[in-house]
Structures are given as structure tokens and as C-alpha cells.
Amino acid sequence: MLEGKIMKHSTGEPARKLNGENFVVKVISPAICGQTCPICLRELEDRTAAVLTTCIHAYCVGCIRKWSNLKRTCPLCNAQFDSWFCKINLSSRSFRKERLPNLNCADNLKIGIGSSRTDARRILQSTRNELSRDRRSERPLTWRRSFGRRGPESVPTDVIAWRKLQWRASIYDRRIQAVPSSVRSCLVMNLTGSHGVKEAILERIKPWIQRELEAILGDPDPTIIVHLVTSLFVARLEAPSSQLNAENDFLSPLRPFLYEKTDLFWHELRCFAGSSLRMEEYDSVVEYRTMD
Structure with missing residues (x-):
């Protein structure tokens, strides 16, 4: 079940009114198809992609996972996130939502890269x-x-x-x-x-x-x-x-x-x-x- 806080997407419809299959077609699929990962620049594939729940920007799940260990804001728009849609299958119109564990070090949220302020x-x-x-x-x-x-x-x-x-x-x-x-x-x-x-x-x-x-x-x-x-x-x-x-x-x-x-x-x-x-x-x- 999708959470109500994901209010709008590119179609302008409230996400809470969409069932899972329609959400894949109208929201997740446009975020992935024909797009490249903004981090590594590889072409996105549904099974290895992650779509942020707050802003619907898509990345390779490996890339955004590494980024999320350092910073919890979208690299493209700086929207804060704590979960994403992953294990996506456009053919069967299925996906899962993964909620991220809390970061252990608050300083990493401010720095965004490296293990210390010096880095x-x-x-x-x-x-x-x-x-x-x-x-x-x-x-x-x-x-x-x-x-x-x-x-x-x-x-x-x-x-x-x-x-x-x-x-x-x-x-x-x-x-x-x-x-x-x-x-x-x-x-x-x-x-x-x-x-x-x-x-x-x-x-x-x-x-x-x-x-x-x-x-x-x-x-x-x-x-x-x-x-x-x-x-x-x-x-x-x-x-x-x-x-x-x-x-x-x-x-x-x-x-x-x-x-x-x-x-x-x-x-x-x-x-x-x-x-x-x-x-x-x-x-x-x-x-x-x-x-x-």
C-alpha cells in the first residue's frame, strides 16, 4: 500500500488514488524508461533501479544506496528522503518500498561526502x-x-x-x-x-x-x-x-x-x-x- 504523503506526480493525480499497477505505469515507469542514472550515467533498468518516494527521481539502487549512507537528500533536487521504490518489474507491474535505517552520524547529513569535515x-x-x-x-x-x-x-x-x-x-x-x-x-x-x-x-x-x-x-x-x-x-x-x-x-x-x-x-x-x-x-x- 502506498503512503498518502506521496501526494503528486507528473500526471497531477494524488498518488493515494492510484493502485499499485497504475502507480507503476503512471509514476515509476516514466521515471525509469529511457533515463540514465544521474550519478553513474548508466542507462536505468527496472530491476536495478530505485525511485525516491518523495521526488520520484530515479537512480541505480547501488549508486543511491552509497549516497544515502552519506546524505539523505536527493542529488538532483535536494529533497529529503528516507525510502525508495525498488525491485521493480515493469512487466508484472510490481515493486517494493524499502525504508532506510537511520544514519548513525548526523554530521554525514551535513557533509554529504567523505568520512570527516576535513575530507x-x-x-x-x-x-x-x-x-x-x-x-x-x-x-x-x-x-x-x-x-x-x-x-x-x-x-x-x-x-x-x-x-x-x-x-x-x-x-x-x-x-x-x-x-x-x-x-x-x-x-x-x-x-x-x-x-x-x-x-x-x-x-x-x-x-x-x-x-x-x-x-x-x-x-x-x-x-x-x-x-x-x-x-x-x-x-x-x-x-x-x-x-x-x-x-x-x-x-x-x-x-x-x-x-x-x-x-x-x-x-x-x-x-x-x-x-x-x-x-x-x-x-x-x-x-x-x-x-x-
């Missing part, structure tokens, strides 16, 4: 720094991913940062890889005696590496591994061309941390480093393909 401030600040950089004079890009930034409603910066982390994590879970542009010229360049060039490259790729490792490891402070990755990257750039195809596994120091995701991580790093785009622009336009 939240750090993520917010790094995202603000990225978005506040002066745009270079260049040809406008075709933006394919906005993460809610270009929608009609203002999306908090921490929500955009969290969506990007979930998106990056999904790249490795789905085992898809970026289509490279012109990476070869970057990888074979010799940086010996070019301290300024080396520092410029590291300054550009370190924020990307930091975020990527956070997405893969779920660790908000992978500083040590960031240092390891940058060291490997510079060593690879400085290596003579005759050693680039050596049989020894130069990524072996990374494998105890990234395991089976090591090679894909290195591919993603090479693609970003070989592009001429800033991280925000690269996120928006990079294309992906399934791994061979």
Missing part, C-alpha cells in the same frame, strides 16, 4: 580549484557529459565531484577504455635536462592521478601511491626508446595496489597525459570502447 573540505576545494581555472582561448568543445553542471538546476560542487568519482570507478568495473588521441608523441619524448617541461607535465597529471586512485581504491588520501605513479610515469618518459619495449614489467610496483586494474589505469593515464585538454574538458568529451 569534505579537501574535495570541495580541489573541485573549486579545477573549475575556477581561467579558460584558454580555444575552439569551443562539444560537451557530452555535464554531470549536472549545465542543467536547469544548480548542482552543488560536492555532488558533481562525487558523480565524477562514481563515473571513474564505473570505467574500471565495466572494463571499458578511453580512445587515445595522440599519446605516442608524449610517451617517447626525452625529458633529460628539461626540468621545466617535467614539472609542467606533473602539475597537470597529478590531480587526475589523485582522483583516479580515489575512484579505484575508495581511499580519499592515496598520496603515497600518487607519488609512485608519477615516479613511474617520469621514468617511462625519460627512458631511452630502445628500452620502451623491454619485456620486464615496469608496472610491477603498482600491481600490489591496483591488481587487475593496473594496465587499464595506465592506459587511462597515457590517454589523458597525451591529450591537450584540461581535466574538466577531457572528462566531458573523452570517448570509450570495450577492451579487446
Whole structure:
């Protein structure tokens, strides 16, 4: 039985006047069909979707469950929620309502991301720094991913940062890889005696590496591994061309941390480093393909 507090939906009819089957057809189905999860950007499927009871915004149940452990307001409209419709079957027009347990830590409701205020401030600040950089004079890009930034409603910066982390994590879970542009010229360049060039490259790729490792490891402070990755990257750039195809596994120091995701991580790093785009622009336009 639906609760009376869900008063209205897109049809304008009171929800309490709808039976279960009509509710699926008129409310739940439009929220899911042809829609993508605002968090991970995957296409929604009825059996793995969750529709918030208060605002009828739909997400992957896994994505919104992780979000609900941190914050109980809708990432799209900030409506408070304590339950959702899930285990949806559009064919049989059935669903269940799941009520969420109370959060143990009230501070998480205010922060919305991270396990402490320090984590939240750090993520917010790094995202603000990225978005506040002066745009270079260049040809406008075709933006394919906005993460809610270009929608009609203002999306908090921490929500955009969290969506990007979930998106990056999904790249490795789905085992898809970026289509490279012109990476070869970057990888074979010799940086010996070019301290300024080396520092410029590291300054550009370190924020990307930091975020990527956070997405893969779920660790908000992978500083040590960031240092390891940058060291490997510079060593690879400085290596003579005759050693680039050596049989020894130069990524072996990374494998105890990234395991089976090591090679894909290195591919993603090479693609970003070989592009001429800033991280925000690269996120928006990079294309992906399934791994061979």
C-alpha cells in the first residue's frame, strides 16, 4: 500500500488514488524508461533501479544506496528522503518500498561526502580549484557529459565531484577504455635536462592521478601511491626508446595496489597525459570502447 504523503506526480493525480499497477505505469515507469542514472550515467533498468518516494527521481539502487549512507537528500533536487521504490518489474507491474535505517552520524547529513569535515573540505576545494581555472582561448568543445553542471538546476560542487568519482570507478568495473588521441608523441619524448617541461607535465597529471586512485581504491588520501605513479610515469618518459619495449614489467610496483586494474589505469593515464585538454574538458568529451 502506498503512503498518502506521496501526494503528486507528473500526471497531477494524488498518488493515494492510484493502485499499485497504475502507480507503476503512471509514476515509476516514466521515471525509469529511457533515463540514465544521474550519478553513474548508466542507462536505468527496472530491476536495478530505485525511485525516491518523495521526488520520484530515479537512480541505480547501488549508486543511491552509497549516497544515502552519506546524505539523505536527493542529488538532483535536494529533497529529503528516507525510502525508495525498488525491485521493480515493469512487466508484472510490481515493486517494493524499502525504508532506510537511520544514519548513525548526523554530521554525514551535513557533509554529504567523505568520512570527516576535513575530507569534505579537501574535495570541495580541489573541485573549486579545477573549475575556477581561467579558460584558454580555444575552439569551443562539444560537451557530452555535464554531470549536472549545465542543467536547469544548480548542482552543488560536492555532488558533481562525487558523480565524477562514481563515473571513474564505473570505467574500471565495466572494463571499458578511453580512445587515445595522440599519446605516442608524449610517451617517447626525452625529458633529460628539461626540468621545466617535467614539472609542467606533473602539475597537470597529478590531480587526475589523485582522483583516479580515489575512484579505484575508495581511499580519499592515496598520496603515497600518487607519488609512485608519477615516479613511474617520469621514468617511462625519460627512458631511452630502445628500452620502451623491454619485456620486464615496469608496472610491477603498482600491481600490489591496483591488481587487475593496473594496465587499464595506465592506459587511462597515457590517454589523458597525451591529450591537450584540461581535466574538466577531457572528462566531458573523452570517448570509450570495450577492451579487446
